[in-house]
Amino acid sequence: MIITRSPLRITLGGGGTDLPSYYKNKEGFTLSAAINKYVYISIHKTFQKGFYLKYSHFEKRKTIDQIKHPLIKEALKEEKIKNNNLEIGCQADIPAGTGLGSSGSFTTALLKGLFLIKNKNISNNYLAELASKIEINNLREPVGKQDQYIAAYGGIKVFRFLRNGTVKISKNVIKDNLIKILEKKLLLFFTGFSRKSAAILKEQNDKTKSNSKEMIKNLDFIKELGIQSLQSLQKGNFDEFCTIMNEHWLFKKERSKKMSNTYIDSCYDYALKNGAKAGKIVGAGGGGFLMFYSDKKEKLQKALKKKKTSEINFKFDFEGTKIMVK
Numbered sequence: 001m002i003i004t005r006s007p008l009r010i011t012l013g014g015g016g017t018d019l020p021s022y023y024k025n026k027e028g029f030t031l032s033a034a035i036n037k038y039v040y041i042s043i044h045k046t047f048q049k050g051f052y053l054k055y056s057h058f059e060k061r062k063t064i065d066q067i068k069h070p071l072i073k074e075a076l077k078e079e080k081i082k083n084n085n086l087e088i089g090c091q092a093d094i095p096a097g098t099g100l101g102s103s104g105s106f107t108t109a110l111l112k113g114l115f116l117i118k119n120k121n122i123s124n125n126y127l128a129e130l131a132s133k134i135e136i137n138n139l140r141e142p143v144g145k146q147d148q149y150i151a152a153y154g155g156i157k158v159f160r161f162l163r164n165g166t167v168k169i170s171k172n173v174i175k176d177n178l179i180k181i182l183e184k185k186l187l188l189f190f191t192g193f194s195r196k197s198a199a200i201l202k203e204q205n206d207k208t209k210s211n212s213k214e215m216i217k218n219l220d221f222i223k224e225l226g227i228q229s230l231q232s233l234q235k236g237n238f239d240e241f242c243t244i245m246n247e248h249w250l251f252k253k254e255r256s257k258k259m260s261n262t263y264i265d266s267c268y269d270y271a272l273k274n275g276a277k278a279g280k281i282v283g284a285g286g287g288g289f290l291m292f293y294s295d296k297k298e299k300l301q302k303a304l305k306k307k308k309t310s311e312i313n314f315k316f317d318f319e320g321t322k323i324m325v326k
Contacts, residue, residue: 012230054087271300
């Protein structure tokens, strides 16, 4: 039995600029943080031939080509897995479609396990690139590289996505004492509904590819705000960080009408009046998690209970994708 796990993530700045449609022309930038909520993958060799897949559905298939789960199918094909007697299961701390990068976490955890099946090691960089290849190139999903990289590496990282596809990684970008403050001040609240990010990201992707001046200008500004967010955290200027976060949310909403809705807007406005200094939707938008920065956590927690949101407590993860059992 092999068990691997991969962390989910929150984006602290620059989200959306990690898509190839943008960074191949402009270069992207994200300030990303892994959190201690995970996707777990178990892989077990069975005595019976076939693939037994357990996720939100159950599949029993004789061949890889018959598998319906796209990420499992492509990962097995990519790695040329010859074993035809595998049971693969998935469990997660947080449901998919909630804006925390679960597909990237799923793919990195799965690949880590498949490499171990073949008695091979895989570097964090190759793991992130291979997971990105499967999602972006093989499956042609309108996603970026942030999720796969932060899942593979863990921690709080700056990723710079260069025009040639190379990703430059900056580690230890914020002092430990400031990270601890940030960790205490950030809160995550589930809106109660999930969504597929593909529709929102496809709209952004299509507009960027068609050289929409409005979309590219928006992403340029989001990238600049991401850089400013990093600088404010490096200085320990959390008031400035909050101002930037609120501005980020306003510009993020302009990318798509699907980004927010009346319920999300009402929660956001209510939170700012009841203890939050800043906030935004995490991920592509349309549902999932609202993230807030607050100096008055108890007041905010009490207030958002009235909005029927569910809080999840989290800390930052510094281990990245790892083997739990082998």
